[in-house]
Every structure is written in C-alpha cells, then in structure tokens.
Amino acid sequence: MKRFIIPALVATIGIAAAPAVQAGELWRATGLQQPESALFDAANNRIIVSNIVGNPGDADGNGYLSVLSLDGKIVTQHWTDGMDAPKGMAISAGKLYVADITKVRVVDLASGRLVASIVVPNAVFLNDMTADHTGKVYVSDMLADTIYRIDGDRPEPFVRDALLASPNGVFADGGRLIVASWGKGIKPDFSTAEPGGLLSVDLASKVVSPLPGARRFADLDGVIAIGDTIYATAYLTGTLYRYEAGGTPEAVAHFKPGSADIGTDGKSILYVPLMNEGEVAALKLD
Template sequence: MKTLIRSTLLAVIGIATMPTAHAGEIWRATGLEQPESAFFDAAGKRIIVSNIVGNPSEADGNGYLSILSLDGKMVAQHWTDGMDAPKGMAISGGKLYVADITKIRVVNLENGKLVSTIDVPNTVFLNDMTTDASGKIYVTDMLADAIYRLDDGGQELFVRDAALASPNGIFADGGRLIVASWGKGIKPDFSTAEPGGLLSVDLATRTVSH
C-alpha cells in the first residue's frame, strides 16, 4: 500500500523561514510504508524517511529507511534495511543514528549500510532524537517518561521524570532540550487522559520545566 507523506513538516522543508505563516501542500511522495519520521540531511541535500511497516513496538525486521529528493522524488526506497520499527533520527560524527524500539541503529551516511546496533537497556519505546552543539545525542523513551544521552563514552539515563508525560519529539536548543510531550495517562490506543505540550529540560541541571 502506498503511503503519502506531505512536505509540510517544518523540520524537513524549513517552512518557518518562509515569509507567509500559512503552510500549504508543496508536493507529495509515494512509495512509503508507514512513514514515522522525516529527517532533513542538509549536507546530503536530501530527506531521510523512516518506515515502520507494522506494529511500532514490534521487533519484526520489516522497518527500513528511504531517501527522498528535496522535491519529493523517491531516490531509494530501501536505502537501509534490517530494522524493526525505526522512528526519529539524528546525525553525529558523520553517522546517522536511528531510534528503533529499544535499540539505536548506526548507519553509514555514504551508502546507507547498517554499521552497528546499540542496545539501550531498560528502555521501552525509543522515539525521537536530537544532537547538541557538542555532538551528544539525546533520545526520548516515550513510554518510560525518560530521555537517554549517548556520546563516545557510552550511554546514560539523562533524566526520568513523570513531568515529561510521554516525551515524543525532542530538539536541542542551546543549553536546553525542547520536548514535545504526548500527554499524561497514555492508553493502549495512544490517546491520553491529559493533553501534552512543550517542555524544557535544562542541559546543566536536568530540570524539567513548562
């Protein structure tokens, strides 16, 4: 089944820099299967898309990455195979990192080959990723109210706090992380008892604030 992905994603096409505040459909891409995240690779002048192809929490080996041109053309549908349910992505040290349930996949940016897999113990549902100015990687664990940090020295639980309320999207902004909370009281169908919002996590103190 062909899935459409719209190019209105701010992080992908930089619509925020356009003079108008009204987002409109610029193009559609076909050939994707349950696209979860679209990542703008500025150096490569391309868009990398993660395809889940199944249950987002099931390790079924069906997930893969695709490459789109900046005008929405399919460049490589199966650029990287061998994943389960890939989601958010980040680039650090010339490599692409991909959140994949309880693992982080490391991909060669030149050829799309899967270089290695990092197991992140005690995680449940790794979701989005970002890098700070020093190249450290942060990844949200949506179903555990947690954020993990990775660097050359290894990995660590950066913060676990109920105030994160199912952290989904994440973006490093100077000395803080901006986190998009899905909401409190998450249910099996991913609805919530309370709506989410934007939060801030101080990188120095690891304090969560609204």
Template sequence: MKTFITSTFLAIVGAVSLPAAQAGEIWRASGLEQPESALFDAANNRIIVSNIIGNPLEADGNGYLSVLSPDGKTITRHWTGRMDAPKGMAISGGKLYVADITKIRVVDLASGKLVSTIDVPNAVFLNDVTADASGKVYVTDMLADAIYRIDGDKPELFVRDATLASPNGIFADGGRLIVASWGKGIKSDFSTAEPGGLLAVDLATKAVTPLPGAQKFADLDGVIANGDSIYATAYMTGTLYRYKDGGTPEVVAHLKPGSADIGTDGERIFVPLMSEGEVAALTLD
C-alpha cells in the same frame, strides 16, 4: 504515534472541528510504508525517511530507511534495512542515529550501511532523536518518561521525570532540549487522560520546565524549532501547531491523523503521514 492504533480513533477525531490550514503544501512523496520520521540531511541535500511496516513495538525485521530529494522524488526506496520499527533520527559525526524500539541503529551517512547497534539498557519505547552542538545524541523513551544520552557509543540515562509525561518529539535548541509530550494516562487507544504539551530540558542542569502557555493542549508527537518558533504535530488529529515564547499554540496546518516526527531544512517542514504512506512538505511561516 503509530499506525496500528489509527483505526481505533479515526471516528473520534473525524468529528473534531479545527481551524483551516494556513501553512501551504508544496509537494507530497508517496509510496512509503508507515513513514514515521523525515530528517533533512543538509550535508547531502536530501531527506531521510524511516519506514516502520507493522507493529511499532515489534522486533520483526521489517523496517528500513528511504532517501528523498529536496523536491520529494524518491532517490533510494530501500536505502538501509535490517531494522525493526525505526522512528526518530539524528545526525552526528557523519553518522545517522535511529531509534528502534530499545536500540539505537548507527548508519554511515555516506554509504547507508548499518555499522553498529547500541543497546539501551532498561529502554521501553525509544522514539525521537536529536543531537546537540557538541555531537551528543539524545533519545526519548516515551513509555518510561525518560531521555537517554549517547556519547560516542555509550548510552546513559540523562533524565527521568514524570513531568515529561510520555516524551515523544525532541529537538536540541542551543542550551536546551525542547520536548513534545504525548500526555499522561495513556489509554488502550493511545488517547490520554491528560493531553501533553511543550517542555524544555536544560542541558547543563537537567531541569525540566514546562513552556508557559503550551501545556495540556494536545497529544504531541514530532517537534522542531526554527528561529523564535517551535512547531509540533499532534498525531491523533493530524494538527501542526506553532508556538512562540510567551504565546499560546496556534494551528498552522491540519492534515490527517498520523502526522509524526517532523523535520526541517529551515524553509520547509517535512511531515511524515504514517496512515497515508506519504511525506508532505509545507512552507515554514
């Protein structure tokens, strides 16, 4: 989740004993400002990072996007500006779609120019974004238990269901969306009365199904799928989990609190570390 709540719970999570990290760290990119999402742009062989700078709920005009090389070097620090608190991102049709509180910012991938803004009616706190094989874009609304779909420039409510339990991360995986839930009963420090887990949303039927063995285990943020594995971060503890169908989530890395919306190039996981202003690249087991 977000930097402005980090100081509230650092003392709490610092006392938690967790397994040692298993996934190896390859590099870290520093000098970023509250990096919330790291998306691999395969067509251009680069990593796009969203920077919030300030309160993630405030439309303050401070947010921007950065571009990193595959080895973590800064290519362009301020690539795209004129944003408020940009978070999750997805690529569709040569355009980059960025969640920005209650709007979707649309950026031309070739130039980095902000070409349009899509207002999402009734949105509260848009968070992560993904695109399916047909090019349709999906975005979670964490504080409304909802997922919106954008086809072209037209947003519509795709599903609203209490079972989503504060949906944060989202990743299109074949005929389903994989969703990382923050949990139920969010408190003032963003801890929860009931931690979240992993769910699947069927693209055809919109049915929401909890993934077996992966419920109520952490307040989850980012999520990706690779092969038969699903990876998800827990922002408040900095934990990276791996889950396989029929199993239970296992810890593969433990970073500091602030691990947010992850990305992958199929071989590595890119983890934004909001509280440290860095992005870490880890090996993909």
C-alpha cells in the same frame, strides 16, 4: 518488552479526520510505508525517512530507511534495511542514529550501511532523537518518562522525570532540549487522561520546565524549532501547531490523523510524515 500497539487507524476512532492541508504545501512524496520521521540531511541535500512497516513495537525486521530528493521524489526506497520499527533520527559526526524500539541503530551516512546497534538498557519504547552542538545524541523513551544521552556508543539515562509525561519529540535548541509530550494516562485508543504539551530540559542542570502557555493542550508527537518559533504535531488529530514564547500554541495546518516526527531545513520548510497515508508532505512557512 511489553507489546506496544498503535493501530494504523486508531486516530479515526471517535476523531473526525481533518482535511488535507492546502496552503503552503509544496509537494507530497507517496509510496512510503508508515513513515514516522523525516530528517533533513543538509550535507547531502536530501531527506531521510524512517519506515516502520508493521506494529511500531514489534521487533519484526521489516523496518527500513528511504531517501527522498528535495523535490519529494524517492531516490532510494530501501536505503538501509535490517531494522525493526525505526522512528526518530539524528545526525552526528558523519553517522545517522535511529531509534528502534530498545536499540539505537547507527548508519554510515555516506553509504547507508548499518554499522552498529546500541542496546539501551531498560529501554521500553525509544522514539525520537536529536543531536546537540557538541555531537551528543539524545533519544526519548516514550513509555518510561526518560530521555537517554549517547556519547559515542555509550548510552546513559540523561533525565527521568514524571514531568516529561510520555516524552515523544525531542529537539536540541542551544543549551536546552525542547520536548513534545504525548500526555499522561494513555488509554487503549491512545488518547490520554491528561494531554501533553511543550517542555524544556536544561542541558546543564537537567531541570524540566513546562513552556509557559503550552501545557496540556494536545497529545504531541514531533517537534522542531526554527529561530524562536516551535512547531509540533499532534498525531491523533493531524494538527500542526506553532508556538512562540509569550504566546499560546496556534493550529496552523490540518492533516488527516497520523502526522508524526517532523523535520526541517532550518529555514523555511517543514517535512511532515503522514504515517497512515504513507506520505511525507513538504510545507513552505510564511
């Protein structure tokens, strides 16, 4: 696999650091190690966080998962060890699926025990994950313009399309996947020749469609939807965007560079991993 490097301070090169967000912030969990994803586990009233601990593309065995309480306290720092550079996560049928470079790790949700590793053939850099209403799991491959689908333990290419433009965040929303793309022509500092935007992939037809008014506006990382509103982060600037159909993306919060794969309780709270700060911030939405 090609070496894939995102320096911890890449976003500080030529980019002004935005101030930490104030309005709506409930708490910050500290003491984490390059937290990339924060997933709300509704069945167990907790937040699961993936910690990369090193180069996001290195199979170095340093990565692990942590558990936070809903008020931002670390319940278990090393809940699941034995990973390389864990990133996005999804829950399906009592199991936690974790994107880990070229594998998808499967964790027993009750115990935190790593029970399986699913090798995804031809994967380059697996990033975010989501599960649809039938329990099928999807994982983006950012460096291959591909989204894979996993049914049980069987991975298969779901859609491969240049329109995905380095797909990072994925979120199952009814009969579609919402995709946050990083953009085209990734440069050494991880800026892009053409910034990314928000896309929709129809689960039945697999047709990829840009969301109107949300094309080519930022190098996007995480994405979630609450009702008809989509939220997405831009890693390099730390910006949190809000988008509604018929409108254009609006910046609603500013963090330091490094905001990654956001999670939500599905109602009114967002969980924002701040990779470069080693923190997760909880925001109360208006």
